[in-house]
Amino acid sequence: xxxxxxxxxxxxxxxxxxxxxxxxxxxxxxxxxxxxxxxxxxxxxxxxxxxxxxxxxxxxxxxxxxxxxxxxxxxxxxxxxxxxxxxxxxxxxxxxxxxxxxxxxxxxxxxxxxxxxxxxxxxxxxxxxxxxxxxxxxxxxxxxxxxxxxxxxxxxxxxxxxxxxxxxxxxxxxxxxxxxxxxxxxxxxxxxxxxxxxxxxxxxxxxxxxxxxxxxxxxxxxxxxxxxxxxxxxxxxxxxxxxxxxxxxxxxxxxxxxxxxxxxxxxxxxxxxxxxxxxxxxxxxxxxxxxxxxxxxxxxxxxxxxxxxxxxxxxxxxxxxxxxxxxxxxxxxxxxxxxxxxxxxxxxxxxxxxxxxxxxxxxxxxxxxxxxxxxxxxxxxxxxxxxxxxxxxxxxxxxxxxxxxxxxxxxxxxxxxxxxxxxxxxxxxxxxxxxxxxxxxxxxxxxxxxxxxxxxxxxxxxxxxxxxx
Numbered sequence: 001x002x003x004x005x006x007x008x009x010x011x012x013x014x015x016x017x018x019x020x021x022x023x024x025x026x027x028x029x030x031x032x033x034x035x036x037x038x039x040x041x042x043x044x045x046x047x048x049x050x051x052x053x054x055x056x057x058x059x060x061x062x063x064x065x066x067x068x069x070x071x072x073x074x075x076x077x078x079x080x081x082x083x084x085x086x087x088x089x090x091x092x093x094x095x096x097x098x099x100x101x102x103x104x105x106x107x108x109x110x111x112x113x114x115x116x117x118x119x120x121x122x123x124x125x126x127x128x129x130x131x132x133x134x135x136x137x138x139x140x141x142x143x144x145x146x147x148x149x150x151x152x153x154x155x156x157x158x159x160x161x162x163x164x165x166x167x168x169x170x171x172x173x174x175x176x177x178x179x180x181x182x183x184x185x186x187x188x189x190x191x192x193x194x195x196x197x198x199x200x201x202x203x204x205x206x207x208x209x210x211x212x213x214x215x216x217x218x219x220x221x222x223x224x225x226x227x228x229x230x231x232x233x234x235x236x237x238x239x240x241x242x243x244x245x246x247x248x249x250x251x252x253x254x255x256x257x258x259x260x261x262x263x264x265x266x267x268x269x270x271x272x273x274x275x276x277x278x279x280x281x282x283x284x285x286x287x288x289x290x291x292x293x294x295x296x297x298x299x300x301x302x303x304x305x306x307x308x309x310x311x312x313x314x315x316x317x318x319x320x321x322x323x324x325x326x327x328x329x330x331x332x333x334x335x336x337x338x339x340x341x342x343x344x345x346x347x348x349x350x351x352x353x354x355x356x357x358x359x360x361x362x363x364x365x366x367x368x369x370x371x372x373x374x375x376x377x378x379x380x381x382x383x384x385x386x387x388x389x390x391x392x393x394x395x396x397x398x399x400x401x402x403x404x405x406x407x408x409x410x411x412x413x414x415x416x417x418x419x420x421x422x423x424x425x426x427x428x429x430x431x432x433x434x435x436x437x438x439x440x441x442x443x444x445x446x447x448x449x450x451x452x453x454x455x456x457x458x459x460x461x462x463x464x465x466x467x468x469x
Contacts, residue, residue: 001181002200004138004164006147006157008185008192017152018185018192021080022125026118028062028088033115035061036096053096058089081135081150087128126186136183138196139165147194149183157194167200177201189285190278208349209307214409221310221401222302222341223361223394224334226325227380230298232306233398235405237366240305242394243298248291249331252283259283295333299340303348310401310408311338311415313357338415345416352416353408355401365389366399 010018032052039051052061062085066077077085095115101107129136129149137148138161145161148154167178178200185194202208220240223231232241259280266273302309316335320326345352355361362382364371370386375393382389382396 002178002198003195004161004198005193005195006159006161008147008194009156009158010192014152014155015192017080018187019125020076021084021127021152021185022187023120024077024080025084025088025127026120026123026125028065028085029092030117031065032058032061032089032092033117036092053093055090055093058093059086062086062089079151081129081152083130083132083150084127087130091128124187126184128182128184130182131180136180136196138168138180147183147196149185149194155194164196164198167198189288190282203347208347211349214351215406219308219310219402219405220306221361221398221403221405223312223397223401224314224332224337225394226328226332228394229332230302230337231392231394231398232302232309233395233402235399235402237399239395239398241301243301245332246294247328247331248294249287249327252287252290256280256283256287291331291333292336295337295340298337299344302341303344303350307350308405309341309345309350309352310355310405311341311352312355312359312361312397312401314338315357342415350416351409352414353405354413354415355404355408356413359400359404361397361400362393364396364400366391366396366403 008018036051036053039049043049043051052058066082066085069075069077092115095112098107098112099114102112135150138146140146140148140154143154143156144165145159146154146156147161164178168176168180170176178198180196180198182197183194184197185192217235219235220232221235223233225231226245228242229245230241230243231239233239259276263273263276263280266276314334316329319329322329342352344350360371363373363375365382365384365387367384367389368387370384372382372385375382380393382391382393384390
């Protein structure tokens, strides 16, 4: 499953319909949740009361609610697709099922509580439309940069839709290579975006790596840090990439503070306050987009130039408890970078394994495997007291990670494996790494199963310079 995300350019009338659809999805969700809670309260006194819990029951309940609206003369729900209400019911059913699975121990990951109501002031507009018999289409006659949604009409987009239209074009046998399954519209960072979910084939074999050989040299370790965002090196000690941390939030922090001061001088409810608040949001959205773009550049650089990668398991949530480094750690976005590398590697057939959380990659000498007891962050050079090796600490950590590649494969600590492997958010080998516009986003992979690794290939070991770094 692949998603293509585009920025919408709706007209004034279409934007009104989009807001109506987003509000309707939230209202349907809250109405159904209130019904479930009411039935659960009644069940305490009357065991025969059965609350709607499954997707089928909740869809029937939301359809009954819509019929009540018709009886009351409220026909606003007729202006938007009916599938919006059904998908809101499906979201609630998924939340209830996740809550039950978590209580019974059938769900891995963090604990999930009972669903809560969506507050209007804090919930952005968002709704999903399931594609039925060509109801969702990309491109229109004379308008290639557009998407067609039921009841909403043809809405223009900013980005080029040619890659997706090529996938949807019928082949020599008359059938398209891809099929649209759903479209998710949401209000994000001051813009309307649509994510078109597509069942697409794998990348062309010429764009994928040949099956890697586990025991052969050529593993590449990737160390993430605050001075150098990533340092990649082979197990033979050859540095293949060094990308400095741009500290995007730190560089733009002064401009954000200036806009917040302007916001603080305005009166609540005034037009100046609305304008100042919009400027703050646009500035923050720009900062997040710049960081996102940089992370995609780094992830593409690592995946396109190596066929075997070793990532370290960073407990980012625990690291953020350090008040002195929390802002810099959040700005570096270690978890997001790992997530991007994992799903892009799955596309390219790149083998990615994960080192254990407590593996001391920085404190271990890459020459003699001697481990030092202390290595403060201020010490940027590793000095081995046993063999006298002096080396950059990030390069030393990357080399140590690369040396663990074959062993980690034998332990099946896969994050991305050609033919199968572990999803980054599931399984004992998980690192729990924590959007992208007009490009292909994460493709689903099997959550379980072990894959055999065979074939031969070597990593590209020539030094790589990131454009603009």
